[in-house]
Amino acid sequence: MALIMQEGSLCAQHCLNNLLQGEYFTPVDLSSIAQQLDEEERIRMAEGGVLSEEYRTFLQQPSGNMDDSGFFSIQVISNALGVWGLELILFNSREYQRLMIDPVNERAFICNYKEHWFTVRKLGQQWFNLNSLLTGPELISDTYLALFLAQLQQEGYSIFVIRGNLPECEADQILEIMRVEQQHRPKLIGEDEAQTSSGQRTSGQHALETRHGLEESVMDEDEEELRKALALSRQDMEVEDEEADLRRAIQLSMQGASGSSSLIGTKEVGATMTPGSSGSTTGGVAQSTPSESLTAEELRRRRQAYFDRQSQQQAQPTSSQDTKVAGEEQDTGSKHSQ
Incomplete structure (x- = not known):
């Protein structure tokens, strides 16, 4: 099973390649599609007159189909999937909701929030979250799939159902005959490093405080x-x-x-x-x-x-000879007194 990890802001490219389970699109491919869409929009705007205020304003605005960060619009993704005979249907649209199709019976979904895209796809008989921001595929049970999609909608995600025949892939063939079990949920890229760093800071502070307390205790004992x-x-x-x-x-x-x-x-x-x-x-x-x-x-x-x-x-200012004489006189006086 292939999971294309996030590189820069090329999540649309990763989303498409995770959906198709292969390196089918490059940033250059998607940029070409975006430029083609820009040109089609320019031609339509020019129909109103190249000297019109609307046309001049359109030319001054940046492209709505891509930007320098690597973001690509839903139109680019839709055209890219059209090459494979696939189409997008908005999951929460009235037309789709009237069909009352159980999400488990679909083949794949594409989810978007602001400028991030990722894929949820069935491989074999199991569903997987193929978010390029995760360290690996996340297994989603059939009973949890509807709740998972509902949670994404509450968080503001737009969800699109993929309709059409997806190209064959090795992961799909293998998981048709076997099932996988996942003991631990994959983490977000960088989550381990962040937790490790945080854990080290916490234990370091604790160790530092403990060592400081021990040092103070030892110093008190040593001083005593x-x-x-x-x-x-x-x-x-x-x-x-x-x-x-x-x-x-x-x-x-x-x-x-x-x-x-x-x-x-x-x-x-x-x-x-x-x-x-x-x-x-x-x-x-x-x-x-x-x-x-x-x-x-x-x-x-x-x-x-x-x-x-x-x-x-x-302290006596007299010479040693005077001291000797004074001592002898004192001694003589003592003898007389006796």
Whole structure:
């Protein structure tokens, strides 16, 4: 079974070839028929006088039988079918309706709406919609045919009954001895692509939204984990800084104790260490030996005391010698007070 697919706006050509089941007409053939009809109309108009207003107006108007898009009029189609001894009868005309013929008993119909033409034809014992805009022939049951034609009329289609003997075709011969079954209705040309594109946009948006939501969830979890890691890291850094400061302070105090009995080294660690004493306090600062284990709170106190002493030394305008003398005087005063 041949179904000529739509190419451009040559639906009239496809309609005729689907009806006849072969490549019987080309656009050039139909254009020749249209030009012949135009010439016949021009001759009739000229009979009223070539200088008449009607004739000049006719010459200025475009052809009513064809246009540049490939459209051909019902007159062109009728003349083309006349070559094969076929004629058109308007389906809803009073003359045809008075005959009260069941559509199932006809052989073919041509349908037209605005500038689109297509064929409905019986092949063998079955009816098929041979619309060139479909991806394939559409099977129409006998019980549905009348309803199908009525629906087309409601949509504004003009329907013409084909009368005469259609040329023999292979599809008609094959379907005379067998019947076909159609599981799925053929779609309009481009319908699959449009649905696929639409489906992809919808799933893409859904996937995008889902992915975006997942990304936000992951980002929230990652940010929470990052905050926890940073907090732990800061705690570790604080402990490491405190331990490092304590080690430096202890190292300085040990150097001061081994180098001399001067109190400068002890002042640098923020505590006065009395030889032979352990665990005593002087000036409100807890004393401990280097080997003594310290808690985090003690580390923080030592660190704070160390930086306080450093800040005081940088703020004093006197020289290091004046600082040493002042320290010795302070130490002497402390001994007298004791």
